[in-house]
Each structure stands twice: as structure tokens, then as C-alpha cells.
Amino acid sequence: MSNSFQYADEAKGRQLLDLAKAHGTPLYVYDEAVIRRQYRRLRNAFDAEVNLALHYAMKALSNPHILSLMRGLGVGLDAVSIEEVKLGLHVGFEPEKILFTPNNVGMDELNEAVALGVQINIDNIPMLELFVQSHPDYPVGIRINPHVQAGGNARISVGHVDSKFGISIHQLPHLLKLIDALNIRIEGLHMHAGSDILDTEAFLRASEIIFNTAEHFEQLRYLDFGSGFKVPYHPADMETEIEELGRLLSTRFRTFCAKRKKEMQLIFEPGKFLVSQAGYFLAEVMVVKPTPSTLFAGINSGFNQFPRPMYYGARHEIENLSNPEGRSRIYSVVGNVCETDTFASNRKLAEVREGDILCFYNAGAYCFSMASNYNSRLLPAEVLIRESGEAEVIRKRQEWGDLLRGC
Numbered sequence: 223m224s225n226s227f228q229y230a231d232e233a234k235g236r237q238l239l240d241l242a243k244a245h246g247t248p249l250y251v252y253d254e255a256v257i258r259r260q261y262r263r264l265r266n267a268f269d270a271e272v273n274l275a276l277h278y279a280m281k282a283l284s285n286p287h288i289l290s291l292m293r294g295l296g297v298g299l300d301a302v303s304i305e306e307v308k309l310g311l312h313v314g315f316e317p318e319k320i321l322f323t324p325n326n327v328g329m330d331e332l333n334e335a336v337a338l339g340v341q342i343n344i345d346n347i348p349m350l351e352l353f354v355q356s357h358p359d360y361p362v363g364i365r366i367n368p369h370v371q372a373g374g375n376a377r378i379s380v381g382h383v384d385s386k387f388g389i390s391i392h393q394l395p396h397l398l399k400l401i402d403a404l405n406i407r408i409e410g411l412h413m414h415a416g417s418d419i420l421d422t423e424a425f426l427r428a429s430e431i432i433f434n435t436a437e438h439f440e441q442l443r444y445l446d447f448g449s450g451f452k453v454p455y456h457p458a459d460m461e462t463e464i465e466e467l468g469r470l471l472s473t474r475f476r477t478f479c480a481k482r483k484k485e486m487q488l489i490f491e492p493g494k495f496l497v498s499q500a501g502y503f504l505a506e507v508m509v510v511k512p513t514p515s516t517l518f519a520g521i522n523s524g525f526n527q528f529p530r531p532m533y534y535g536a537r538h539e540i541e542n543l544s545n546p547e548g549r550s551r552i553y554s555v556v557g558n559v560c561e562t563d564t565f566a567s568n569r570k571l572a573e574v575r576e577g578d579i580l581c582f583y584n585a586g587a588y589c590f591s592m593a594s595n596y597n598s599r600l601l602p603a604e605v606l607i608r609e610s611g612e613a614e615v616i617r618k619r620q621e622w623g624d625l626l627r628g629c
């Protein structure tokens with residue numbers, strides 16, 4: 223089976239090694255060319271006639287330089303906290319280009335969002351009632367939970383029946399009564415079924431619920447189908463067939479607009495799709511340690527700096543960049559955090575020696591943005607390789623003083 227997973231070629235491998243040497247490890251490196259490629263791929267998957275708006279889900283990777291790059295591409299932002307909203311404005315996004323989809327926030331945060339003029343998606347009925355009391359004329363979107371199970375991982379599937387997200391589709395009668403009684407202007411319907419939705423069919427089923435629900439709303443300006451595109455993490459992994467999804471949904475959306483006799487906007491909020499494959503995480507092997515049961519490769523990082531394997535059980539492809547021709551052996555790659563800290567078990571790698579540089583793939587999404595100072599370790603630096611091939615540091619490695627700030 224083939225997918226869009228790509229190992230670093232020889233030139234890229236050399237460049238990554240040079241960057242590790244120049245800036246030290248652990249190090250995050252991002253590739254602008256890959257972000258641009260993913261953006262084009264997603265855009266081209268949809269008919270040109272569809273009024274498509276992409277809002278980058280910035281929680282995936284929120285470095286301001288990455289946000290600037292996104293702004294240059296013409297995408298908007300999907301923000302989930304008021305701080306993300308402010309970060310987007312700071313980088314120069316127009317307020318109308320920022321969609322704010324928080325959950326379980328208080329009125330203070332929503333008042334601030336109104337004052338800043340961003341688009342707001344409301345996640346629950348009590349908040350909707352409260353919101354219109356203070357802002358009767360501010361148009362809002364609402365987050366609908368279509369209850370379509372998508373993806374296998376309960377931590378990242380958020381559309382199921384036990385999920386805390388959105389207004390249940392079964393609450394529609396109540397919702398419609400409120401909207402009528404309070405004269406609320408609903409300008410958008412939103413759904414987001416979670417990350418890593420593989421299945422085009424499940425996705426289309428969920429979107430059918432949104433299309434049907436839209437019949438009840440006169441003033442809609444957009445339908446927002448969230449995200450959850452699955453990207454490959456290794457050469458045999460499954461991925462969302464984005465071209466097929468784009469083709470089918472474009473047709474469906476155009477029929478929908480034609481029937482309504484109104485041009486509407488189709489919104490997606492990709493995070494992982496745009497940045498996951500653009501990221502490499504580089505760490506150095508400190509200790510190679512055989513035990514009676516396992517051969518460990520211990521690196522100078524941990525789940526504090528690269529959380530996905532421990533947090534989600536995610537499998538990230540790893541390569542030994544500095545000894546690619548080495549005879550392969552089976553290793554468990556582990557970190558330096560003082561508790562179980564496993565990046566990979568029983569993984570075949572080119573022979574690992576102390577001082578070797580390991581490269582972790584798919585390090586663009588939900589890696590640095592989820593990293594912490596646990597164990598009082600300093601956060602790694604981030605480097606961006608521009609399309610020209612030039613690399614620039616876009617976030618300095620933390621320093622000792624950062625740990626004491628505000629204390």
C-alpha cells in the first residue's frame with residue numbers, strides 16, 4: 223500500500239543533522255514546503271466553484287512564525303482559547319478571519335471575544351442563553367454534535383454520545399424553540415468529530431446530519447465541518463482520501479446551495495493535516511543499555527517534550543539519522559523523564575550508538591504545542607526551514623531563567 227508518508231531523503235537527512243549540530247538537541251524542525259504542499263492538496267481537493275474557507279486549528283502548532291506563514295497562505299484561524307485569539311490578532315489576522323470555538327468558558331472570555339470582534343461558535347445551550355442576554359445582536363455559530371462515531375481513539379474522537387462537545391443533535395427541538403423565542407441570529411453550523419477520522423463514509427454521514435439540520439436555519443452564512451483528517455504516520459498507515467472526500471462533499475455542497483438559492487461558505491479547520499508531516503523532532507542518544515529483556519536506546523528528551531507516544535499511544539516513525547547504513551537491531555527507545563517514558567517498543571533501527579541523532583517523524587502537530595516543563599526541563603528550540611532551503615530559529619531554546627519567571 224502506498225500513502226503520502228515520506229522519509230527524509232539524503233539531502234534532508236544531512237540538513238537535519240547540520241541543524242542538530244548548529245542548534246543542539248532536542249530540537250524541533252519544521253518544513254515550510256510541506257505545509258504549503260498540504261495546503262495546496264487540501265484546497266485542490268475541492269471544486270473551484272465551492273466557496274471554501276480554511277481555518278487553521280492553531281492548537282496543533284501555535285508558533286507565531288507558523289501562524290504568519292498560514293496568514294500568508296490566506297487561511298484563517300480556528301482558536302479554542304482567548305489566548306489563541308489574541309495570538310492570532312497579534313500576528314495580524316483580521317478578527318473576521320478568526321473562529322473562536324471554546325468549550326466550558328465563562329462569559330468573561332466570550333465578552334472579550336465579542337469586544338475583539340471575532341467569530342464565535344457556541345458549544346452548549348446554557349451558554350447560548352446567557353450569551354444572547356448580553357449580546358442580542360451578535361451573530362453566532364453553534365457547534366452541533368451529530369453523534370457519529372469517528373475514529374477509534376476515545377481521547378481524540380469527540381463526536382460520540384458521551385462526548386462533552388457541542389449541542390446534541392437530539393436537542394434540536396429545544397434549540398429551535400430558544401432561537402425562535404429569543405430571536406437569535408445563527409450564522410453558522412459547526413461540527414468537529416475529532417482527530418484522526420479515517421473514514422470518508424462516516425464523515426459524510428455526519429455531514430448529512432448538518433445539511434439536514436441546516437434546513438431549520440434561515441440566516442446561515444456558512445457550514446463548518448471541522449476537521450479530523452487522518453494523516454499517515456508510517457509507510458503502511460491509512461490516511462483520509464482527501465481527494466475523494468473533497469469531490470463528494472463539493473458536489474453535495476453545491477446541490478445544497480442550489481436548493482437554498484444562496485451561496486454559502488464551506489469551512490474546514492485542519493490542524494494535523496497542514497502541519498503534522500512538516501515536523502521533525504531530533505534527539506540525541508545518551509545511553510545504549512542492554513538489559514536481560516530489552517535493548518534500550520535512551521535519549522536526551524522525554525514525554526514532557528514529545529508527548530504523543532505516551533499520551534495517545536501514538537506510533538511515530540523513527541530513524542537513526544547519523545548511522546543510516548548501520549546494521550538494524552531491535553530497540554526500545556526511551557526518554558529521560560523519571561517515570562515510564564517510552565517512545566517506541568521493539569523498533570527496528572539502524573544500529574544505535576551513543577551520540578547518534580534520532581529523528582522522529584510527524585512532529586509538527588500536537589508535539590511542541592503540548593510540551594511542558596515537567597521534570598524542570600527546558601523546552602526545546604524550534605527551527606523553520608524556509609522554501610528557499612534556509613533555516614531560521616523561530617523559538618529559542620528555553621533558558622534557566624525561564625523556569626523562575628514570575629516566581
Ligand SMILES: *Cc1c(COP(=O)(O)O)cnc(C)c1O
Nearest residue numbers: 279414417449450491492493494
Ligand atoms: C482540534 C480541533 C481541530 C483540528 O483537528 P485536527 O485533527 O488537528 O485537524 C479543528 N476544530 C476544532 C474545533 C478543534 O478543536
